[in-house]
Amino acid sequence: MPRQHRQCPRAARRGRRRRRAAAPESVLYDAARDTGHRRADQGLPLDELLRSYRMGGRLIWEDLLGEARASDALDADDLRVIGTRLWQVIDETSSQVARAYHATELRIVRADEQRRASLWEGLLSGRGVExxxxxxxxxxxxxxxxxxxxxxxxxxxxxxxxxxxxxxxxxxxxxxxxxxxxxxxxxxxxxxxxxxxxxxxxxxxxxxxxxxxxxxxxxxxxxxxxxxxxxxxxxxxxxxxxxxxxxxxxxxLPDALLLGSPEVAERLVRVWLGAVLALPTPEHTALLETLETWVECAGSASRTAERVPCHRNTVLNRVRRVADLTGLPLGDAPPPMELALALRAWRLTHSE
Missing domain, CATH: 3.30.70.270 (Reverse transcriptase/Diguanylate cyclase domain)
Structure with a gap:
């Protein structure tokens, strides 16, 4: 008989002896709970563990029947009472084993989760070099x-x-x-x-x-x-x-650069777009949207007009308006890199 199966009759007998001694309810199933904790730590499947208790109960019952037949000391009513009490003990013992098993299993899972979380935090904070x-x-x-x-x-x-x-x-x-x-x-x-x-x-x-x-x-x-x-x-x-x-x-990469240097990004917005942003919201929104498209189109007023959409002259007028407000040279050459970065920085902060 496997070791876990041999333990069940002993555990059941200990439970019966403790019940006869009127032990407190809290200690009646100590052996069962200890077994549940230990087998969970060892990784034995719970189904196998509970099956061993059922087998143990069957062995005890077969022993009782054998003794009853040999001695002719128990009648059918006595056997029914004993059988009912026996399986009550087996059921409660199995229940205590399962509760202890699940409690230990949960402790193991939580410890594993905590360990995994600790490893994640270590990797994300730079300990991967160790x-x-x-x-x-x-x-x-x-x-x-x-x-x-x-x-x-x-x-x-x-x-x-x-x-x-x-x-x-x-x-x-x-x-x-x-x-x-x-x-x-x-x-x-x-x-x-x-x-x-x-x-x-x-x-x-x-x-x-x-x-x-x-x-x-x-x-x-x-x-x-x-x-x-x-x-x-x-x-x-x-x-x-x-x-x-x-x-x-x-x-x-340009956006990452700006997010990594918030002071520089803020300064770009202030120098290149500050005067525009000071206008009422509807006005500065139209100017900035046109300006963004104009930069994306490499300064082409015709392509910008198709995408906004509006007339080509409207695009040129809006670009001149921004140049007048900021005092910065726009329209005579491709859009400056600083303007492109300033618009990116504004969009990043505007959308957060």
Whole structure:
């Protein structure tokens, strides 16, 4: 008989002896609870454990029947009473075992979650450069220590994690393993790539509807996960609220530069756009929207007029109006780089 099965008759007999001694209810099932805690720690499946108690009860019952037949001391009514009491004890013992097992199982799960959260925090804060820490994180989080990796930040419009689960499944199909953590501001994922080519991964991410995702540049190994995490968060911040798109860090480098230097960004807006922003909202909104399109069209009034839309002369008049307000040279050459950056900085702060 397996060891766990041999323990059941002993546990049941101890329970009966304690009941006869009128032991307090709190200690009647100490042995059962100890077994539940220990077997959960050892990883024995609960079904196997409870089956051993059922087998133990059956063995005790068969022993009682054998003794009753041999001695002819018990009639049918006595056996019914004893059988009922026996299975009451077995049922309650099994219940106590299961409760203790689940309590220990929950403790183990919580400890594992806390450990995983600690490893995540360490990686995102720069501890990936520590070889011992990186080795443990690689083992527990199932992430390679070396090799191409990107970090993605998914906008927190997915409270149950369904979008992230779907992403993980689709990424797995193309050979990209991922692990995820939910944070206060977003879901964060580590994506392990087969190569430094990010195109296929971006295609999969962009097939996800109604979600904003910031994707870091490709880094190598866990030592750079903190850098990639900051890139992913910064990229996510460059996406306008309620916009559903997937953007990589390399596609938003000017925006990332401005977000990383808020004082410079503020100064650019003040110098290049301050006089325009001082106008009433309807007026400065029309001027700035036209100016943004004019910059995107490399200073072409005709193409700007098609996109705004308005007459070409209206575009020229608005550009001259901005030049008069700011005192800056506009219209005689391609749009200045500073103006493009100032407009980007204004859009970033305006959309937050």
């Amino acid at each position: 070889p011992a820490f990186a080795l443990e994180a690689s083992r527990i989080l199932d992430i390679r220590m070396d090799g191409p990796l990107v970090v993605v930040a998914v906008d927190h419009q997915d409270p149950l994690g369904a979008v992230v689960d779907g992403l993980a499944d689709r990424l797995r199909v193309v050979g990209v393993a991922s692990t995820w953590q939910r944070r206060a501001e977003c879901h964060v994922g580590f994506l392990q790539l087969a190569s430094t080519d990010l195109d296929r991964t971006l295609e999969v991410l962009r097939a996800t509807p109604d979600v904003a995702i910031g994707v870091s540049s490709v880094v190598r190994g866990l030592a750079r996960t903190d850098v990639a995490f900051r890139e992913a968060l910064t990229t996510l911040r460059t996406i306008e609220p309620d916009a559903a798109c997937v953007v990589s860090y390399d596609e938003r």
